[in-house]
Amino acid sequence: MAKPRVHEIASELGVDSKVALAKLKELGxxxxxxxxxxxxxxxxxxxxxLEAEGAAKPADAAPKPAAKPAAPAAKPG
Structure with a gap:
């Protein structure tokens, strides 16, 4: 199993990386x-x-915004 990065776990749980870092510090x-x-x-x-504290939002409760299609390039001239 690969080692996860702090920001990956924070984004997975829907919290700011600073919150995750503070919680890790509390945990020693x-x-x-x-x-x-x-x-x-x-x-x-x-x-x-983080889940016990209630700071984490379930991943399915906060869906990522849908990607917008790229605008067509304007032709010069």
Missing amino acids: EFVKSPSSTIEPPVARKLRAA
Whole structure:
């Protein structure tokens, strides 16, 4: 299993990376930045802590906005 990055877990749970970093600090984990990787057991602890706190939104409750089709390029001339 690959090590997830803090920002990946935060976006998966619908919280800001700063919230995830603060929660990791509360849990006693040393993480420098949102791009830091964490071990899978630490990722599970983070998910559980954020969900228990109620800070996390379920992934299906906050769907990503649909991509807009690209506008046709204007022809010069």
